[in-house]
Structure formats: structure tokens, C-alpha cells
Amino acid sequence: MPWDLKSDRPIYTQLIEQIELMICSGIYALGTKLPSVRDLAQEAAVNPNTMQKALAKLEEDGLLYTNRTSGRFVTEDADIVKQVKGRLALSQINDFLKKMKNLGFQNKEIISMVENLLESKEDDYHEHNS
Amino acid sequence: MLRKLLKYEIKATARLFLPLYLVLLVFAGINRMFSIIHFESFNDSAFGGITAGISMTVYITLMAGTFVMTLVVLIQRFYKNLLGDEGYLMFTLPVHSWKHILNKLIVSMIWVTSSGIVALLSVLILVPLDISLKEFLRQIRLFGIQLMDQFGVGVYLIGLETVFLSFLFLASGILMIYAAIALGHLFNKHKLLASFGMYIVLGTISKIFLSVYALSIGHFENIENVGTFFESQIAFFLVFIYVTVIAAVYFLLTQYILKKKLNLE
Amino acid sequence: MSTILECKNLTKKFGGKNALEAVDLNISRGRIVGLLGPNGSGKTTLIKLCNELLTPTSGEILIGGYHPGIKTKKIVAYLPENTYLNDWMKVSEIINFFKDFYTDFNSEKAFDMLKRLNIDPQDKLKTMSKGTKEKVQLILVMSREAQLYLLDEPIGGVDPAARDYILDTIISNYNENATVILSTHLISDIERILEDIIFIKEGQIVLTKTVDEIRDEEGKSVDALFREVFKC
Incomplete structure (x- = not known):
């Protein structure tokens, strides 16, 4: 997954978000070892200190943990990941709702639109598999 | 660090001088061959005459070229390697600036001396050995005997001192060029031209200093008709003081500019 | 955190003109610092002073506690x-x-x-x-x-592939004892690898902050802020 960093927000917060996303989407599975700070920094083409800071914050949040001898790992606690997933989902939904409100849609309209869309997608899905 | 500087300085210059020396000596040999063949009337043919003429011209050009190149390289190695773009590398090495000057000075002296020796050698090759060398050695022996008569055993000391003073003169001459280049570097424009001007200025100042020095020491004029060994020693000493002071001033001036007034383009 | 480079009231004049004016700086070890300013703002003068290629008119520079000289040349790697x-x-x-x-x-x-x-x-x-x-x-x-890398316009004339390689080299070479200071006027290319930035304008330091501070406080990239500060 390529690192997508915007230029108008702190790099540090963006790194946290992207690593959270990588863990939630399973790119870094539970309990797996993370590459070194330097490798991660190189991959993302960012300052190693900034990457270090982001990882420290994630550690503080419990999403990562450090084993003194062997490096940094993704937590084995599925609940924490679930919580983060929930938080990320919520913020996505909030963004979506905000945009829809701006376009002038009411709650009910939004729900029915989403339902319709999901149904048609479901149909597509069944057709593909039949 | 000085030894490392010397190593690279010699490498950088030897690749220019050694081939030139070789070619010069080879052409001296070729000309010698023509002069031997000459006796077998090779030169009577037009072809032989032209070839010998060309070969001689090349030799003379090479001889002049050797001296011109010695001077040019002496200037270039200081001007380009220290005050040109390469200076960015040289002056950020962990080396004192006086070692840079000393390094350039030593290597320049080596090449001036060897250019002289090689030129002499090429003449010895060119001119038939039997006549020239014998005559040359005889002259030297005669001169030696003459000196021996005058000074006794001290002649060896005088010989050593002469060699030493010659090198000191050479050093002060080279340092004067360096100081002129360093002063020229202080100008914003036309640095080479300014260096040349500074060379003339320094030369004039040195002459004025010499006159003042000579006047302040009444004995100084005696230098040209030295009678006894003792007198010769006084003369050497006075000359030694003069050259050393001049050389030291040039060295310190150059060092000061390189250390405090450096401003690479 | 120990200091690797310190400038106190550093001034450099050429003729009567101030190339640097009363610069005070304090840079710690283990940082990647961008020295940013338009052409002729004094970036190169500052870097040359740190390398003893120029001598200060007044004020002083300390690198690892020493004035520029043999000791500092041993620990400074300079790319002119x-x-x-x-x-x-x-x-x-x-x-x-x-x-x-x-x-x-x-x-x-x-x-x-x-x-x-x-x-x-x-x-x-x-x-x-x-x-x-x-x-x-x-x-x-x-x-x-x-311990200190001073890179003067390292990405100025190179192609994008080489530029990426240079940035990659700087990151992979990183260690917490060494600081990299690089001067440039092409900011957007290197913004991501910088931690601290110094804006220099007409020989004076006008801003020293971390990249994330700028983005956080101003809500814009360093590049955008640079364009604002140095607007012609």
C-alpha cells in the first residue's frame, strides 16, 4: 500500500492514521512484527524522528507493543483493533453524512439511498456468482 | 597529514612531468643519432637535412616547453587546486592551511630542480660526450682548486652553503608567486591580472627592502669581493637573513589570506 | 538533547553589505533540518562559515563545542x-x-x-x-x-530519480547522533523528510519551527508558507 500523505496536515497525524488503517485492513496482522523505524520511514519517505513519534503514539494507544529484544509488534488483542476499526468507521460515516447534509439530503433520504445502492450491489454480486 | 598531501600532490604533477622528461631525453638521443650519422654524410641528402632540422626544432621546443610547463604547473597547482573549485575540497580537509602551502612549495621545488637536472642531462646526451664531459669536469676541477687555494678546507662548507642558499632563494621566489596569487584572490574581478600586478608590487617591495637592508649593513657590498673564509661566512649569513625574512613574510602573508580572507567563488 | 551547531550573533559582511546579520541558531543532534530561503538570502554564506571557508565579521560559530577548524572538519561532511x-x-x-x-x-x-x-x-x-x-x-x-552533514542545494540540478535517491540516502543514513542540514529553495520535494525548518531572508533568520508545527498551526504546507513569506 502506498503512503498517501497530504501536504496541509501534520505528517505525524497522517502517519498514525495510515498505520491504523494498515493494521485494521490486515496488511499488518495481529501479532506480526513491524519493519524497523528506519525502513518504515524510508518506505514512506518521511523523517525517521516523525515516524518514531507516530509509532510511540500508537504504542501508547495499545495498538503496538515493543519487545525489548526483538522489535515492535502489532498487538495480539483483537478487541483493541476492533475498537480502532469502529472509530475509523465512525469518522468515515461522519464525513459522509456531513457531505450529504451539505448536498441537502435528509436522514431518511440518505438511508433509503444507501439501502438501494447496497441492494443493487447485492444483485450484481449474485449475478456474478450464478 | 603533510605526507598524505605530498603523496597526492606528487601524483597529480608527476603524470605531467615524467612523460615530458622522457620525451625530452628521447629527442635529445634522436638528435645525437643524427649528429653521429652526419659524419657518414647522411645530412647531405635533402631528406636527411630536413629530418635532422625538424628533430632539432622539436628538441628546442621541448626544452623551452619544459621550463614553461614547470612555471605554469607551479602556478596552476596553487591557483586551481587551492583557490579554484577544488579548494572547496582541499580547505575542508582536516589539514592546517600552512601545510597546504608547504606541500605546494616542496613539490614545486622538487619539479623546478628536476626540470633543471633533466634539461642538463638532455644537453649532455645531445652534445658528444667525449669532448663536452671531459672539458666540463676539467673546468669544475680547476674552479675547485682555485677555491681551495683561497679558502682551504672551508670550501666544502661553502659549497654546502651555496646549495642551501640556492634552495632558499628558489623557495622565496616560489613563495613570492604564491603570495601574489593569494593577494590577487582578494580582488573581486580579474583575479589573474591582479595577481600579476601583485607580483610586480611584491618584487618592487622586496628590492626596496634589499636596498634598505644593504644600506643598514655596511658590510653588505663586500659580498662581491669576498677574500677570506671568514668574510665569506659573514656574507652567507647576511644573505641568509635576507632571504629567510623575505620567504617568511611571503609565507605568513599567504597563510593569513588563506585562513582569514578566503573567499572561494 | 545535545547541541551540534550553535551560532551566536553571527554576522558576515562583504564590503559594506551584510550577507548575514546577527544570526542566532541552535541545532540539536539527530535532526534533519531544512535551511530554506530564496537565492542570495545567505544560505551558502552560513554553510561556508561553518566550514571555515569564510571567517565571520563578528559573532561566533560552535560545532560540537569547537570553533570551525581542524577539529570541526573531522566531524563535518560538506557538500558544496x-x-x-x-x-x-x-x-x-x-x-x-x-x-x-x-x-x-x-x-x-x-x-x-x-x-x-x-x-x-x-x-x-x-x-x-x-x-x-x-x-x-x-x-x-x-x-x-x-556528526554534521552540511548539504548545499543537494537536489538543485539533479533529475527526479536521482533526487529520490538522495532523499532515500539521507533517510537511510540517519542516526540519532548526526544532524543533516540541507539548504534548498525547492521545498515541496523535501518537505516530508525534514523535521525542523529555518527560513532565512536577506541574511536574517525569520522563522524556526518543526514542519508539523507549521502544518498544525497554519493548516498549510511549508512550501505554501514559504511562498507566502517570500512573496515578491
């Missing part, structure tokens, strides 16, 4: 804007030259980088293009295990 390579050595010879003069030079690293950039160590410097020479110079500088 000019190509300082001579025209008679091979690449392998200039590597030996560096190894001879700098005890912190790592030849293995140098040969490794040459290989990655497809430069033959047996090539003569004379026959190289300007771009290749710049790469060789960067390799020589980055192959030192120095």
Missing part, C-alpha cells in the same frame, strides 16, 4: 554547490583520497552506493557528466560517518 572533483583521478582513487584524509570514511558504503547508481569505480572523473559528478560527490559525503 560547486563540483570540486579534479580531472585526473579515477573514482576509486578519489575514494582512497577521502579514506586517507577522513578517519570516519566508510569505503564499503561508498562502493555499495556506486554500484547502486551504476557508476564504475574505474571511470575517470574527467569523462563524467556534470550529473554523475554530483552523484559521486554526494556518495563521497554521505559515506562519511560524520
Whole structure:
């Protein structure tokens, strides 16, 4: 997954978000070892200190943990990941709702639109598999 | 660090001088061959005459070229390697600036001396050995005997001192060029031209200093008709003081500019 | 955190003109710092002063606690804007030259980088293009295990691929004891690898902050802020 960093927000917060996303989407599975700070920094083409800071914050949040001898790992606690997933989902939904409100849609309209869309997608899905 | 500087300085210059020396000596040999063949009337043919003429011209050009190149390289190695773009590398090495000057000075002296020796050698090759060398050695022996008569055993000391003073003169001459280049570097424009001007200025100042020095020491004029060994020693000493002071001033001036007034383009 | 570079009231005049005016700076170890300013703002003057290629008119510079001199030259790796390579050595010879003069030079690293950039160590410097020479110079500088790297416009004239390689080299070379200061006016390209930035304008420091502070407080990139501060 390529690192997508915007230029108008702190790099540090963006790194946290992207690593959270990588863990939630399973790119870094539970309990797996993370590459070194330097490798991660190189991959993302960012300052190693900034990457270090982001990882420290994630550690503080419990999403990562450090084993003194062997490096940094993704937590084995599925609940924490679930919580983060929930938080990320919520913020996505909030963004979506905000945009829809701006376009002038009411709650009910939004729900029915989403339902319709999901149904048609479901149909597509069944057709593909039949 | 000085030894490392010397190593690279010699490498950088030897690749220019050694081939030139070789070619010069080879052409001296070729000309010698023509002069031997000459006796077998090779030169009577037009072809032989032209070839010998060309070969001689090349030799003379090479001889002049050797001296011109010695001077040019002496200037270039200081001007380009220290005050040109390469200076960015040289002056950020962990080396004192006086070692840079000393390094350039030593290597320049080596090449001036060897250019002289090689030129002499090429003449010895060119001119038939039997006549020239014998005559040359005889002259030297005669001169030696003459000196021996005058000074006794001290002649060896005088010989050593002469060699030493010659090198000191050479050093002060080279340092004067360096100081002129360093002063020229202080100008914003036309640095080479300014260096040349500074060379003339320094030369004039040195002459004025010499006159003042000579006047302040009444004995100084005696230098040209030295009678006894003792007198010769006084003369050497006075000359030694003069050259050393001049050389030291040039060295310190150059060092000061390189250390405090450096401003690479 | 210990300081690697300190400038106190540093002033440099050329003729009557101030190239640097009362600069106060304090840079810690383990940082990647961008020295940002338009052409002629004093970036190169500051870097040259740190290398003893210029002498301050007043004020002082301390690098690892010492004034510029032999001691600081041993711990500072400097990449000037000019190509300082001579025209008679091979690449392998200039590597030996560096190894001879700098005890912190790592030849293995140098040969490794040459290989990655497809430069033959047996090539003569004379026959190289300007771009290749710049790469060789960067390799020589980055192959030192120095405490302070001063890179003057390292990405100025190179192509995008080489630029990425340079940034990559700087990141991979990072260690918490060494600081990299790089001057440039092309900010958007390097913004991501910088931690601290210094804005310099007409010989004076106008801003020193971290990149994230700027983004957080101003809500814009350093590049955007730069364009604002240095608007013509």
C-alpha cells in the first residue's frame, strides 16, 4: 500500500492514521512484527524522528507493543483493533453524512439511498456468482 | 597529514612531468643519432637535412616547453587546486592551511630542480660526450682548486652553503608567486591580472627592502669581493637573513589570506 | 538533547553589505533540518562559515563545542554547490583520497552506493557528466560517518530519480547522533523528510519551527508558507 500523505496536515497525524488503517485492513496482522523505524520511514519517505513519534503514539494507544529484544509488534488483542476499526468507521460515516447534509439530503433520504445502492450491489454480486 | 598531501600532490604533477622528461631525453638521443650519422654524410641528402632540422626544432621546443610547463604547473597547482573549485575540497580537509602551502612549495621545488637536472642531462646526451664531459669536469676541477687555494678546507662548507642558499632563494621566489596569487584572490574581478600586478608590487617591495637592508649593513657590498673564509661566512649569513625574512613574510602573508580572507567563488 | 551547531550573533559582511546579520541558531543532534530561503538570502554564506571557508565579521560559530577548524572538519561532511572533483583521478582513487584524509570514511558504503547508481569505480572523473559528478560527490559525503552533514542545494540540478535517491540516502543514513542540514529553495520535494525548518531572508533568520508545527498551526504546507513569506 502506498503512503498517501497530504501536504496541509501534520505528517505525524497522517502517519498514525495510515498505520491504523494498515493494521485494521490486515496488511499488518495481529501479532506480526513491524519493519524497523528506519525502513518504515524510508518506505514512506518521511523523517525517521516523525515516524518514531507516530509509532510511540500508537504504542501508547495499545495498538503496538515493543519487545525489548526483538522489535515492535502489532498487538495480539483483537478487541483493541476492533475498537480502532469502529472509530475509523465512525469518522468515515461522519464525513459522509456531513457531505450529504451539505448536498441537502435528509436522514431518511440518505438511508433509503444507501439501502438501494447496497441492494443493487447485492444483485450484481449474485449475478456474478450464478 | 603533510605526507598524505605530498603523496597526492606528487601524483597529480608527476603524470605531467615524467612523460615530458622522457620525451625530452628521447629527442635529445634522436638528435645525437643524427649528429653521429652526419659524419657518414647522411645530412647531405635533402631528406636527411630536413629530418635532422625538424628533430632539432622539436628538441628546442621541448626544452623551452619544459621550463614553461614547470612555471605554469607551479602556478596552476596553487591557483586551481587551492583557490579554484577544488579548494572547496582541499580547505575542508582536516589539514592546517600552512601545510597546504608547504606541500605546494616542496613539490614545486622538487619539479623546478628536476626540470633543471633533466634539461642538463638532455644537453649532455645531445652534445658528444667525449669532448663536452671531459672539458666540463676539467673546468669544475680547476674552479675547485682555485677555491681551495683561497679558502682551504672551508670550501666544502661553502659549497654546502651555496646549495642551501640556492634552495632558499628558489623557495622565496616560489613563495613570492604564491603570495601574489593569494593577494590577487582578494580582488573581486580579474583575479589573474591582479595577481600579476601583485607580483610586480611584491618584487618592487622586496628590492626596496634589499636596498634598505644593504644600506643598514655596511658590510653588505663586500659580498662581491669576498677574500677570506671568514668574510665569506659573514656574507652567507647576511644573505641568509635576507632571504629567510623575505620567504617568511611571503609565507605568513599567504597563510593569513588563506585562513582569514578566503573567499572561494 | 545535545547541541551540534550553535551560532551566536553571527554576522558576515562583504564590503559594506551584510550577507548575514546577527544570526542566532541552535541545532540539536539527530535532526534533519531544512535551511530554506530564496537565492542570495545567505544560505551558502552560513554553510561556508561553518566550514571555515569564510571567517565571520563578528559573532561566533560552535560545532560540537569547537570553533570551525581542524577539529570541526573531522566531524563535518560538506557538500558544496560547486563540483570540486579534479580531472585526473579515477573514482576509486578519489575514494582512497577521502579514506586517507577522513578517519570516519566508510569505503564499503561508498562502493555499495556506486554500484547502486551504476557508476564504475574505474571511470575517470574527467569523462563524467556534470550529473554523475554530483552523484559521486554526494556518495563521497554521505559515506562519511560524520556528526554534521552540511548539504548545499543537494537536489538543485539533479533529475527526479536521482533526487529520490538522495532523499532515500539521507533517510537511510540517519542516526540519532548526526544532524543533516540541507539548504534548498525547492521545498515541496523535501518537505516530508525534514523535521525542523529555518527560513532565512536577506541574511536574517525569520522563522524556526518543526514542519508539523507549521502544518498544525497554519493548516498549510511549508512550501505554501514559504511562498507566502517570500512573496515578491
